[in-house]
Amino acid sequence: MTNLRIPGPTPCPDETLVEMSRQMINHRGPEFAHSLNNVTFGLKQVFQTTNDVFTLTASGTGGLEAAVVNMLSPGDKVLAVSIGVFGDRFATIAKTYGAEVIHLSFEWGKAAELEAIRKALNENPTVKAVLVTHNETSTGVTNDLESISKLVKEFDKLLLVDAVSSMSSINFPVDEWGCDVVVSGSQKGWMVPPGLAMLSVSEKAWAANAEAKMPRFYFDIGKAKSYLEKGQTPWTPAISVVFAMEKALQMMMEEGLENVFARHIHIADVTRQGVKELGLELFADEKYASNTVTSVRAPEGLDVKLLLKIMREQHDTVLGGGQLHLAGKMFRIGHLGYVTEEDVKDVLNKLKVALPEAGFEVKS
Amino acid sequence: MTNLRIPGPTPCPDETLVEMSRQMINHRGPEFAHSLNNVTFGLKQVFQTTNDVFTLTASGTGGLEAAVVNMLSPGDKVLAVSIGVFGDRFATIAKTYGAEVIHLSFEWGKAAELEAIRKALNENPTVKAVLVTHNETSTGVTNDLESISKLVKEFDKLLLVDAVSSMSSINFPVDEWGCDVVVSGSQKGWMVPPGLAMLSVSEKAWAANAEAKMPRFYFDIGKAKSYLEKGQTPWTPAISVVFAMEKALQMMMEEGLENVFARHIHIADVTRQGVKELGLELFADEKYASNTVTSVRAPEGLDVKLLLKIMREQHDTVLGGGQLHLAGKMFRIGHLGYVTEEDVKDVLNKLKVALPEAGFEVKS
Numbered sequence: 001m002t003n004l005r006i007p008g009p010t011p012c013p014d015e016t017l018v019e020m021s022r023q024m025i026n027h028r029g030p031e032f033a034h035s036l037n038n039v040t041f042g043l044k045q046v047f048q049t050t051n052d053v054f055t056l057t058a059s060g061t062g063g064l065e066a067a068v069v070n071m072l073s074p075g076d077k078v079l080a081v082s083i084g085v086f087g088d089r090f091a092t093i094a095k096t097y098g099a100e101v102i103h104l105s106f107e108w109g110k111a112a113e114l115e116a117i118r119k120a121l122n123e124n125p126t127v128k129a130v131l132v133t134h135n136e137t138s139t140g141v142t143n144d145l146e147s148i149s150k151l152v153k154e155f156d157k158l159l160l161v162d163a164v165s166s167m168s169s170i171n172f173p174v175d176e177w178g179c180d181v182v183v184s185g186s187q188k189g190w191m192v193p194p195g196l197a198m199l200s201v202s203e204k205a206w207a208a209n210a211e212a213k214m215p216r217f218y219f220d221i222g223k224a225k226s227y228l229e230k231g232q233t234p235w236t237p238a239i240s241v242v243f244a245m246e247k248a249l250q251m252m253m254e255e256g257l258e259n260v261f262a263r264h265i266h267i268a269d270v271t272r273q274g275v276k277e278l279g280l281e282l283f284a285d286e287k288y289a290s291n292t293v294t295s296v297r298a299p300e301g302l303d304v305k306l307l308l309k310i311m312r313e314q315h316d317t318v319l320g321g322g323q324l325h326l327a328g329k330m331f332r333i334g335h336l337g338y339v340t341e342e343d344v345k346d347v348l349n350k351l352k353v354a355l356p357e358a359g360f361e362v363k364s
Numbered sequence: 365m366t367n368l369r370i371p372g373p374t375p376c377p378d379e380t381l382v383e384m385s386r387q388m389i390n391h392r393g394p395e396f397a398h399s400l401n402n403v404t405f406g407l408k409q410v411f412q413t414t415n416d417v418f419t420l421t422a423s424g425t426g427g428l429e430a431a432v433v434n435m436l437s438p439g440d441k442v443l444a445v446s447i448g449v450f451g452d453r454f455a456t457i458a459k460t461y462g463a464e465v466i467h468l469s470f471e472w473g474k475a476a477e478l479e480a481i482r483k484a485l486n487e488n489p490t491v492k493a494v495l496v497t498h499n500e501t502s503t504g505v506t507n508d509l510e511s512i513s514k515l516v517k518e519f520d521k522l523l524l525v526d527a528v529s530s531m532s533s534i535n536f537p538v539d540e541w542g543c544d545v546v547v548s549g550s551q552k553g554w555m556v557p558p559g560l561a562m563l564s565v566s567e568k569a570w571a572a573n574a575e576a577k578m579p580r581f582y583f584d585i586g587k588a589k590s591y592l593e594k595g596q597t598p599w600t601p602a603i604s605v606v607f608a609m610e611k612a613l614q615m616m617m618e619e620g621l622e623n624v625f626a627r628h629i630h631i632a633d634v635t636r637q638g639v640k641e642l643g644l645e646l647f648a649d650e651k652y653a654s655n656t657v658t659s660v661r662a663p664e665g666l667d668v669k670l671l672l673k674i675m676r677e678q679h680d681t682v683l684g685g686g687q688l689h690l691a692g693k694m695f696r697i698g699h700l701g702y703v704t705e706e707d708v709k710d711v712l713n714k715l716k717v718a719l720p721e722a723g724f725e726v727k728s
Contacts, residue, residue: 009388021385024373059599065582195602218429235423238559
């Protein structure tokens with residue numbers, strides 16, 4: 001079987017895939033309500049929140065758009081903290097819908113610096129919301145969201161978090177950290193195919209929602225709330241993905257959340273260690289290296305495109321390249337969701353063979 | 365097995381359900397590009413168009429939103445022709461995003477009248493676009509879209525069509541009828557679970573898109589176009605549903621489009637005939653009665669809610685009720701997509717038993 005090691009979509013266990021093939025049911029009937037309510041209950045446990053949690057039929061990007069359009073009005077000033085492609089995307093969505101965006105960018109590969117955020121908030125007292133990525137897959141960096149949250153709360157700002165590739169794999173207690181809107185996507189650490197975005201909404205966020213004037217219809221969480229009270233979604237949901245999510249949440253609870261997080265920590269350690277043993281360097285600042293994706297800096301002489309092709313065609317292993325201006329300069333190994341230590345060791349063994357063929361002599 | 369006879373989601377054949385359980389692949393790799401290109405090719409055949417056709421990860425409502433936000437600017441005047449819930453929804457979406465909506469409503473159960481549309485267009489020469497539902501599932505009526513299209517083209521207006529529940533089941537040659545944006549949804553006649561909206565975009569529509577200023581990001585078809593050139597979608601797509609759609613399109617081509625349409629015509633005839641033989645009346649004006657859903661007027665004494673409950677719990681048959689102010693006043697039998705004459709005969713036989721228990725004596 002292909003070893004799909006990109007940071008999403010991720011491989012799914014047979015247990016969730018079989019749920020994907022269930023026959024259709026009435027999305028306004030009692031059987032679907034039962035599944036949706038189970039999913040909502042399970043999501044709240046993983047988000048570690050008593051806030052409302054909704055499932056939308058969309059990719060993670062749709063979830064980020066939902067966060068923006070439900071919380072803000074055109075002209076609102078927001079501070080967008082970006083450490084890569086997905087941070088930039090969050091900022092662009094806000095700008096597209098008419099927010100005045102203060103774009104606070106950090107060098108790709110580094111985490112966001114607290115003092116820079118503090119300075120930006122001091123200099124811009126009218127900022128309404130802070131947008132931040134928890135785990136940036138484009139660079140393989142996880143922000144210190146606990147500290148960022150604490151700082152943002154000091155300034156009493158709304159905090160909107162992209163947790164698309166962290167939630168379910170990396171510990172993120174939403175209520176303890178006081179995050180207002182937190183977005184994830186089914187195809188990341190959830191062991192489920194793409195099709196659902198999930199987001200939590202705090203009381204403070206609901207207050208912002210009551211004032212927010214950006215236009216919204218498909219992604220209107222007010223409608224999502226009134227329908228969820230009946231065990232429904234406003235529009236026809238991706239029923240199959242809800243079934244798969246119901247099963248995946250059950251599997252996560254059986255494994256135990258703490259164990260899921262510990263597994264990701266351990267596998268990430270193994271990956272980083274293995275990469276270094278090959279004589280390669282991490283792209284990410286190691287202090288903030290992600291536990292869901294490892295980014296590797298392309299050394300002198302390595303043809304990344306060729307490496308990925310050899311890995312795919314000769315070793316049945318799919319890795320991620322660098323995005324945008326990082327193309328050719330790095331590659332990425334995803335290790336989130338349904339992943340074992342053997343899966344990443346298999347990648348490392350195959351890299352050992354493939355790297356020299358793509359121009360880089362590994363350490364012996 | 366449950367006889368799911370609502371106008372969507374619809375039952376899926378084993379052939380498409382098994383595709384839903386395929387393992388995940390890289391959505392930026394050659395294997396996915398192959399599937400997406402196959403789907404795009406197949407969709408063009410069913411839409412009978414050489415226009416661009418896109419798949420978005422969303423429900424049909426998301427597709428309608430995409431049609432609105434990609435074609436219009438705030439302040440644009442549009443004529444929204446409505447014959448039920450979904451026509452009203454299309455109008456509401458346009459209004460939500462700042463269009464000036466002239467709402468031309470017809471009595472529920474009737475089709476739109478050409479002369480009224482002509483009058484509205486004569487009285488409102490600055491109308492930029494006409495929004496119309498091809499097949500209105502809430503009332504079981506199919507508009508004479510060929511004539512409406514011809515009229516709208518006489519006035520040289522942009523024509524945006526909700527074909528969510530008609531395309532794939534009812535003949536709708538998009539190019540021949542000159543429709544600019546046409547939207548459908550995977551869970552209707554396509555024999556595929558929910559998760560994808562599909563829409564075609566004419567050259568005239570692209571010209572409108574170049575001027576359109578409504579904010580859009582997730583549903584931006586400009587991005588969809590540039591990614592489709594690489595066999596990709598801008599955001600992670602519902603891969604499983606794309607796989608199922610690939611198979612369903614192949615099955616439709618094997619059956620032959622003409623045969624698919626003929627099957628729907630025949631089964632609708634059987635349904636309408638059978639309903640009348642039970643002593644019931646159609647809700648829809650029979651001249652425009654839909655070939656994908658039959659709406660039945662609740663006779664004096666019939667408790668619709670009880671009828672649906674008996675059908676569901678005692679006969680394993682799921683029918684649709686009336687929506688909004690039609691609740692309790694009618695019920696609906698869906699017969700689109702993966703449906704046979706036996707499926708609707710089974711419904712009719714079971715109604716014969718259940719109707720008296722719910723307060724209506726059927727004709728003997």
